[in-house]
Structure formats: structure tokens, C-alpha cells
Amino acid sequence: MSVATDMEQMAVRARDASRLLAGASGAAKDTFLAALADLLATRREAVMAANARDVEAAKAAGMDAPRVNRLTLTPAIMDAMAAACREIIALPDPVGGIEAMRPRPNGLLVGRMRVPLGVICMIYESRPNVTIDAAILCLKAGNAVILKGGSEALESNKALAALLREALAAAGLPADAAQLVPTSDRAAVAALCKLDQYIDVIIPRGGEGLIRAVVDAATMPVLKHFKGVCHAYVDAEADLAMAEKVIVNAKAQRPGVCNALECLLVHADVAPEFLPRVGSALRRAGVTLRACPRALPLLGEGAAPAAPEDYGHEFHDLILAVKVVDSMDEALAHIHRYGSNHTEVILTEHHGRAMDFLRRADASMVGVNCSTRFNDGGELGLGAEIGISTSKLHAYGPMGLVELTSAKFVTLGNGQVRG
Amino acid sequence: MSVATDMEQMAVRARDASRLLAGASGAAKDTFLAALADLLATRREAVMAANARDVEAAKAAGMDAPRVNRLTLTPAIMDAMAAACREIIALPDPVGGIEAMRPRPNGLLVGRMRVPLGVICMIYESRPNVTIDAAILCLKAGNAVILKGGSEALESNKALAALLREALAAAGLPADAAQLVPTSDRAAVAALCKLDQYIDVIIPRGGEGLIRAVVDAATMPVLKHFKGVCHAYVDAEADLAMAEKVIVNAKAQRPGVCNALECLLVHADVAPEFLPRVGSALRRAGVTLRACPRALPLLGEGAAPAAPEDYGHEFHDLILAVKVVDSMDEALAHIHRYGSNHTEVILTEHHGRAMDFLRRADASMVGVNCSTRFNDGGELGLGAEIGISTSKLHAYGPMGLVELTSAKFVTLGNGQVRG
Known part of the structure; x- marks a missing residue:
């Protein structure tokens, strides 16, 4: 089966999971985060062993020291991922709140309800901890997430994504709300960039080359940050x-x-x-x-x-x-x-x-x-962030939980019609 | 000179004008709108004559009656454009307000200031009144606008764009804040779609074919509305x-x-x-x-x-x-x-x-x-709108003046540094 077909099937599963996650309670999402924090402790050896395989292969391939350093998971980084889960539990659920409900002259009450964006595709480079740090923000905001990390971190990312899915299932949430692209084939990114029917936004994190490639190819909105001068x-x-x-x-x-x-x-x-x-x-x-x-x-x-x-x-x-x-x-x-x-x-x-x-x-x-x-x-004051947007559409500046949602109009009537 | 070069120069002028317009007072923008409302009355004959040339050419080319109808400017439509200017004068200036300014524990005051998006490119089809209706919303929100209307309405749009520029100049604002693409060359749209360095957002209005083409080609965000089922x-x-x-x-x-x-x-x-x-x-x-x-x-x-x-x-x-x-x-x-x-x-x-x-x-x-x-x-309750967004990024639902702006973080300190 082609990579493009695989990616489309993954995106369809993400879309279906996003419907379920959009209706999930804050309590269920926090149960997932607590379960994940526990798994990051109890399964630490398995994750670090997978990471060691990545690091060994990278060194054998002659990767330079700063990149090997970014690739390496330490006990401190494992602790930080678990701590991030607990920090996000402490943040209020952004979904379902209704802002500024006000009556129109005809009595129709009009407000805006926070809703998840839907399906978020994260494309990132070396650091495997992004797999957890990005996913937990997307998921707490009620979004399904497709994760495409660097090929050099594939084994680490697979081990971390398995924990995400196990913690989702433990909380009664759909495991397909977090899916890792299980290949380092570059065609995967190209295919994902065209799936605007299922993917609501792409967030690339990495060097300018990666971001430019995603911006040029993507048919859905891209939240990006080129550089900070x-x-x-x-x-x-x-x-x-x-x-x-x-x-x-x-x-x-x-x-x-x-x-x-x-x-x-x-x-x-x-x-x-x-x-x-x-x-x-x-x-x-x-x-x-x-x-x-x-x-x-x-x-x-x-x-x-x-x-x-x-x-x-x-x-x-x-x-x-x-x-x-x-x-x-x-x-x-x-x-x-x-x-x-x-x-x-x-x-x-x-x-x-x-x-x-x-x-x-x-x-x-x-x-x-x-x-x-x-x-x-x-x-x-936003809490954890997924990056800093330097373009003005949707978000400008740090993107926290609220920036990973949208707002739909809700209207409560008692039979209003237009004249 | 190529169409691509022409479009890039137009976009550079729009970017420069957008800097000036972003700092314009609400009073100056309302002076522009009042001047435009007046011009739509005093120059009515010139606009209707230009429109008559478009209609004649369209009929000669065998255009069907509903499309000819959409292309035709009537006195009632001219009145409606002038009325739209006056309605938008009545709406508050969305730019420069600061929302939710609150102190952080270190005393730094943090808020969000409404800012224009920058340069908006409108791509639309038959109706020439969109030239005015879209431009005045973009301009009141402090944005420069590049207008690309249907080729069948080119003479009408040129006449209307001339009024926009005259009214801007009369208010002491840069005429290049409103520029019409003066050609029906299809290469113009393709070129505009790649100018993300200068154009912040494209808003296509028209049939699904037009919108799909823009979405596929554009490297900047697109605010769109495919259909209403x-x-x-x-x-x-x-x-x-x-x-x-x-x-x-x-x-x-x-x-x-x-x-x-x-x-x-x-x-x-x-x-x-x-x-x-x-x-x-x-x-x-x-x-x-x-x-x-x-x-x-x-x-x-x-x-x-x-x-x-x-x-x-x-x-x-x-x-x-x-x-x-x-x-x-x-x-x-x-x-x-x-x-x-x-x-x-x-x-x-x-x-x-x-x-x-x-x-x-x-x-x-x-x-x-x-x-x-x-x-x-x-x-x-948003006032006039520029369309209804059916995707969730940036705006979801009707897009009024506020949806044509963004918000940047502003911080007021007295020497705060990070520890």
C-alpha cells in the first residue's frame, strides 16, 4: 500500500477520533494525563532503551554532537515530560465554555462556544520529548493529533506514542486520537500536506527549511514560527x-x-x-x-x-x-x-x-x-505553549491551550425567524 | 514586464501602505468612508457608464442572464454601497484597543492589543459592488487591500477602485492601501498566491472551483467558505x-x-x-x-x-x-x-x-x-461581514471588522528581567 494511502487512512481515523475527543469531559482528559504521567515513570526503561537504539544508530551514522544531544532522553527529560502532564492537568479545560452570551433585539441569545480545532498534525525534528509535550497540549484542547517526528528519533517516538495510546485507552478515550507516523519516508509529509479534508492545521517545528517546505506544500492552514530576530x-x-x-x-x-x-x-x-x-x-x-x-x-x-x-x-x-x-x-x-x-x-x-x-x-x-x-x-500567563506564532492569522505569539481551539457561534432562541 | 513582477511590486506597495494605515486614527478612516460615500453619489454616472461597457461586452460574448444580472450596477446597488460606507462609520474602530491587561506576579502588565492583519488580497467573481463592500471593511480594520475581481467586471471595478483611491487620498491616507489588479490575466492570481512575504491572507469569494484553486496554490493563510449545507x-x-x-x-x-x-x-x-x-x-x-x-x-x-x-x-x-x-x-x-x-x-x-x-x-x-x-x-451582532468562514482557523462563522484584525501581546514593565 502506498504511503499516501496509509496517511489518508491515518487521517480518517484521526478525524473519527477527534469527534469523540471533542465531546470528552475535562475529567476524562485529565485522567488520561495522569495515566500518562504514571506510564512515563513505570515504563521509563523501555523508552530509554528505544532511545538508546536511536542514539547508537545516530552516532554510527556520524551525527554531530549537538544533534545527538538533542536526540538523547535523560532521566531529567523523562521527569520533565511527566511534570508537563501534571502542569496541564492544572490548567482549565478550554473546551465548551461560552463567551459573551448576549441577547439580540429579537431575544435570540448569541454567544461563542470554544471548540477544538479538530485534527492537528505536528511535524518536528530531533527532540523526542516533543512527541509528548505537543501531544498533551493538543489532546487537552480536545484535538486528535498526528505526530511526525524526525526519522533519527523514530524508535524513541514509537515508544512514547505507545504510552500516549495506552493512557488514552485507560481513560476511555480513543487511542487513535494520538497517532505517530511510523515511517521515515519523506513522502509521508508530502501526503499529509494535501489532506485538508481531514487535517485542520499543520504545526511544523524545526528549521526554516522544514517550515518553508510545509508552507509551500500544505493546502490547510499552517501555524508557524520562522525565526526570532x-x-x-x-x-x-x-x-x-x-x-x-x-x-x-x-x-x-x-x-x-x-x-x-x-x-x-x-x-x-x-x-x-x-x-x-x-x-x-x-x-x-x-x-x-x-x-x-x-x-x-x-x-x-x-x-x-x-x-x-x-x-x-x-x-x-x-x-x-x-x-x-x-x-x-x-x-x-x-x-x-x-x-x-x-x-x-x-x-x-x-x-x-x-x-x-x-x-x-x-x-x-x-x-x-x-x-x-x-x-x-x-x-x-498562558501556561504551557506549543510554539510562538509569528504570523497574524489565528494566533500571534505563544500558542497555549486556548490557541489550540476555535469558537463557534451558538444561538438560543424560542422560535426566532428572519423577517 | 511580467505579470508576476507587476504583482510583486503591487504587493510591496500594499505592504508599505499597510504600515501607514495601521497607525491611522479612527477619525481618518471614517473621513475616508464619508468621502467615498459622497463620491459614490457624485461620480455615479462615470461608474455606471463603465459598468454599461462591461455589461454590453458580456452580452455580446453571450453571457447568461443570471450572470449579466449579477454584473449589472443599478442605482439601488450604488445607493447600497454608499449606505454600507455610512454603516461602517458607525462601527467602532477595532484597532488599538487592549484587552484584558493584567499583572503577572513580577508586576509586568500583560495584555493583547488589536492590530490589523496587514495586507489582505480579495479574489472574487462577477459582482462589482464587492470591490467597495470588501475594501471598506478591510480598510476600516486598518488593512491594505489588493482587489482581484472578475475579468468581466474589469471596467466597473477600475471605476470603483479609482473612487477608493481618491477617497483615501482625500482623508490623508495612502492611496496604495487599495489597489485593483488591472488585468484579467489568470497568471495574476497564481502570482499573488505565492507572495506570502507581503500578503498576510487571501479571501476568495465565489464558486468552489475558484476557492479550491486558491487553496491549492496559496502559500499564505486562506479564509474561505466552500458552501452552506x-x-x-x-x-x-x-x-x-x-x-x-x-x-x-x-x-x-x-x-x-x-x-x-x-x-x-x-x-x-x-x-x-x-x-x-x-x-x-x-x-x-x-x-x-x-x-x-x-x-x-x-x-x-x-x-x-x-x-x-x-x-x-x-x-x-x-x-x-x-x-x-x-x-x-x-x-x-x-x-x-x-x-x-x-x-x-x-x-x-x-x-x-x-x-x-x-x-x-x-x-x-x-x-x-x-x-x-x-x-x-x-x-x-458583528455588523457588516466579509464572508462566513467554515474552517476553524482564525475565524469560524461571519467575519466582521474584528475578524479582520489580530492581537499582539503588549507588556508594560519597569525593568523586569527573567531569572
Whole structure:
């Protein structure tokens, strides 16, 4: 049988399971999560043995150390998956609530009821823990999920998916609500991308190449996040001590993540005072600076001239681009040109410019006097997230449980007709 | 220069204009709408003359009467476009409001600010008034719009687009916020579908063929509505007098629209009493019935046996499919199989089944004891709408001004950093 036929049958099963899951009680979904947390402890050896086979094969195939590291499940990661299940139990069920029920002039009560999206297809790369972390969010939001992980993690993912299905069955929920694509055949992704009749949304997580391929092929909506090129603009009226603390945190607290700072923009009026102090603070934190010609002499030793490609670049490392601007308009123009709609912050005590920046910066999170690192589901109060959307349709920013649902109109009448 | 290059340049201009429009005040946008309403009156002759050229060419090319009718602008339609401008002035500006601003434990204030989507591409067919009706909603929501109408309406659309641009300029807004694709070259649509770097969403309005082609080609999100196959289920405990009134209204009040009823499902317990009375009421309203074997003998003369393809069919006419079912579960199974996620209603006085149907029926509007005809932006309280989304991503149901926006996270801090 062809991969395309296999994928279609899998999608049909997911669609059928999604109908059942959409009507499941919050209690049943939480029973599933508790059962899964237990299985992640009691079946740990089996999962780690499967992972060891993946890791061994990857090393034999010459995979580089960072990728082997991402592929490897440790006891701490197993614990974290179980903890994630328990955290999601604590979040309220997003499904079935009705928002803003109000009467129309004819007496018809109109509101919006939260409903699951239906079937979500997750396509991801190395880390096997995504199999659990993504699936449990989708399932708590009442969606069936089709999981397509990296081929190098296939054995690990099969072991984890078996736990998902066992926990679903233990809670009286359909096991087909969580299905792993059991092949590393690349044709599987191409086939899934065309099944818009059954799959409501695809969420790719990984490098730009993977995401671009899914966006180009998919006939259903794609929730995506290409990259995080985050800027901070230090205004002429910034509190410079606060700005220094925030910039160092935004760049250096965890440089490998998408909400880390990649480019610092400083108003010319405060550059002579601010750049020397922030430059030495950043150097102490291990950060290398790549600066425009105006910033370079103010940053002291160790700073290098910025190349054109350093702007708009996601370093994912302890490297920061720096540029002096003459106005907030120039800073916003730079952000519009080089930003990635992820996170932009302003440091200022000037109320008018703070409000203006808040409105005009085009990003999923825009902040005043805070670190870019707050663009995160947990930090913004959504709980666990499945990724950060940098396009504006459906969700913009971290996607938590509510962002994995939709809302339908519900109307309660007593015989209303249209005249 | 190629059509693809032309389209890319148009999209770049739209992107630039969208930045300016995103920051425009509600007052400026309302000034534009008032100016446009005036121009639709003062320039009426020029528009109608352009339209007469389109109509003449269409007739010469042998276009059928219903399509010529859709293409023709009448004084009443011109008045309706001007009235639409004034109605939208009365709606509040959706942009810039901040929802649910709440403090996090660290004192960071987190909320969500409504922002425009950016650039919207509308692709539509015959009716030239869509050029105005769609554009004014997109623009009031702060979006730039690229308009691609039917080739048969090109002269009419050019005349209307000229008014849009003149009114934008009169209000101090960028004329490039409204651009008409000035060619009937089909390559233009193909090119637009690939410009996801500049265009945030495509909204196709027209037949299934047009929509399918856009969905298959587009690399950006598509907000679509394939068809409306709406059902009403008359439960064993329905108020039959109310049910009769609602069914006749849902089918016959305006049969050519997407929220008209296409299939009546009746519980077997009340079929012997209900079908004869609703059958004669529907016949009096001019409706032809296509019935299952159990319903057929109860409907009296004039009813014909339903063919399999009558289920799941959008008649757009005074024709209704009828089927007897033994339970609400059977009704919901029929709806899941044949429905189009548009509108489903139940007629019942049984509270438990009403609530169960509300949750389980999978459609953009689910109603209890009311006509399907209420699935409409105006009736549901959204004001004017740009269409009804039958997929769940971003919007589900009528899309008004708010559905033409997104929401970004905004954070107001006083130096917060992550620990």
C-alpha cells in the first residue's frame, strides 16, 4: 500500500477520533494525563532503551554532537515530560465554555462556544520529548493529533506514542486520537500536506527549511514560527541603569532561544553614555559585539564592525549586533526591515514614545521596559505553549491551550425567524 | 514586464501602505468612508457608464442572464454601497484597543492589543459592488487591500477602485492601501498566491472551483467558505408549531443564500404528525420536497423520492431534502457526514438534548429553536461581514471588522528581567 494511502487512512481515523475527543469531559482528559504521567515513570526503561537504539544508530551514522544531544532522553527529560502532564492537568479545560452570551433585539441569545480545532498534525525534528509535550497540549484542547517526528528519533517516538495510546485507552478515550507516523519516508509529509479534508492545521517545528517546505506544500492552514530576530531600542529618555540590566538579561540569560535579543538600537543622544557601560556589562557576560561605525568607537575593545548580514540575523549565540539611530522612527524603520515579527522592546521613560512604539512595532510581543525573554507562554500567563506564532492569522505569539481551539457561534432562541 | 513582477511590486506597495494605515486614527478612516460615500453619489454616472461597457461586452460574448444580472450596477446597488460606507462609520474602530491587561506576579502588565492583519488580497467573481463592500471593511480594520475581481467586471471595478483611491487620498491616507489588479490575466492570481512575504491572507469569494484553486496554490493563510449545507433537526420533543414556522423561514425566506436550509431531519416519533403539516406549509411556500422512503408517504402529493446526491447538496433553490431519523445521534451522524460546517439547528424543548446538540454539532453556528438564516454578521451582532468562514482557523462563522484584525501581546514593565 502506498504511503499516501496509509496517511489518508491515518487521517480518517484521526478525524473519527477527534469527534469523540471533542465531546470528552475535562475529567476524562485529565485522567488520561495522569495515566500518562504514571506510564512515563513505570515504563521509563523501555523508552530509554528505544532511545538508546536511536542514539547508537545516530552516532554510527556520524551525527554531530549537538544533534545527538538533542536526540538523547535523560532521566531529567523523562521527569520533565511527566511534570508537563501534571502542569496541564492544572490548567482549565478550554473546551465548551461560552463567551459573551448576549441577547439580540429579537431575544435570540448569541454567544461563542470554544471548540477544538479538530485534527492537528505536528511535524518536528530531533527532540523526542516533543512527541509528548505537543501531544498533551493538543489532546487537552480536545484535538486528535498526528505526530511526525524526525526519522533519527523514530524508535524513541514509537515508544512514547505507545504510552500516549495506552493512557488514552485507560481513560476511555480513543487511542487513535494520538497517532505517530511510523515511517521515515519523506513522502509521508508530502501526503499529509494535501489532506485538508481531514487535517485542520499543520504545526511544523524545526528549521526554516522544514517550515518553508510545509508552507509551500500544505493546502490547510499552517501555524508557524520562522525565526526570532528580536530588537531592543534604548530611547533618549531611557533609565540607563534599567536598560543595561534588561539588555544583558535579554541577550545573555539564555542566548540559544528564539526570544533572546539579537540587535540593540541606541538613540544617538545617549549612545556616548550608554554604549561604554552596556558594552562592558555585555563583555562580562561573555557577549561579542558587532557594531555600526558610530557605535564601534564607543564600545571599547573586543567589538568588531558589523557586516550587513549581521542585521536581521538570528545568532542563537552570545553575539549581539549594535546600531546607533537618530530617532525612534529610524529604530522602527530598522525593525520593520530586519525584524521577524517575534519580539520588540523599547527602553524609555517617555510615556508618549512608549505608547507610540507599542502601537507601531509589528511583532507578536511588544514590550516597554522589560526583557525580550518574556515572550513565552508561561511568562505571559498562558501556561504551557506549543510554539510562538509569528504570523497574524489565528494566533500571534505563544500558542497555549486556548490557541489550540476555535469558537463557534451558538444561538438560543424560542422560535426566532428572519423577517 | 511580467505579470508576476507587476504583482510583486503591487504587493510591496500594499505592504508599505499597510504600515501607514495601521497607525491611522479612527477619525481618518471614517473621513475616508464619508468621502467615498459622497463620491459614490457624485461620480455615479462615470461608474455606471463603465459598468454599461462591461455589461454590453458580456452580452455580446453571450453571457447568461443570471450572470449579466449579477454584473449589472443599478442605482439601488450604488445607493447600497454608499449606505454600507455610512454603516461602517458607525462601527467602532477595532484597532488599538487592549484587552484584558493584567499583572503577572513580577508586576509586568500583560495584555493583547488589536492590530490589523496587514495586507489582505480579495479574489472574487462577477459582482462589482464587492470591490467597495470588501475594501471598506478591510480598510476600516486598518488593512491594505489588493482587489482581484472578475475579468468581466474589469471596467466597473477600475471605476470603483479609482473612487477608493481618491477617497483615501482625500482623508490623508495612502492611496496604495487599495489597489485593483488591472488585468484579467489568470497568471495574476497564481502570482499573488505565492507572495506570502507581503500578503498576510487571501479571501476568495465565489464558486468552489475558484476557492479550491486558491487553496491549492496559496502559500499564505486562506479564509474561505466552500458552501452552506445547513440542516435542521426536529426532535421528538419539539414544539411543532414553532418548528413549522422556523423550517419554512429557514428554507423559503431567501433560498439562494448560504444560510438557507437544505435538509430537514425529523425524529420518527413526531414524523407522522409533523411531516404532513410542514409538508403542506412548505408546498404553500413553493418548496419542492425530496424525501427518504419513510418520509415520502407522510408528505403527501408533490414530494419525490430523494436521490443519494440530494443529501449534502446545496440546492440554492426552493428544494428541500427530508429524512426521518430514529435518534438525535442518527441526526448528528447525518450532519457529520453531509454537513459543511456552516449552520445546524435543533428544534426541541428538551433541555438536555438542546445542550448536547449545541456542543456536538460541528458548524460555525449551532442554534436551538431558531432559523438557520441567523448565521449572518448583522444578525449575530458583528455588523457588516466579509464572508462566513467554515474552517476553524482564525475565524469560524461571519467575519466582521474584528475578524479582520489580530492581537499582539503588549507588556508594560519597569525593568523586569527573567531569572
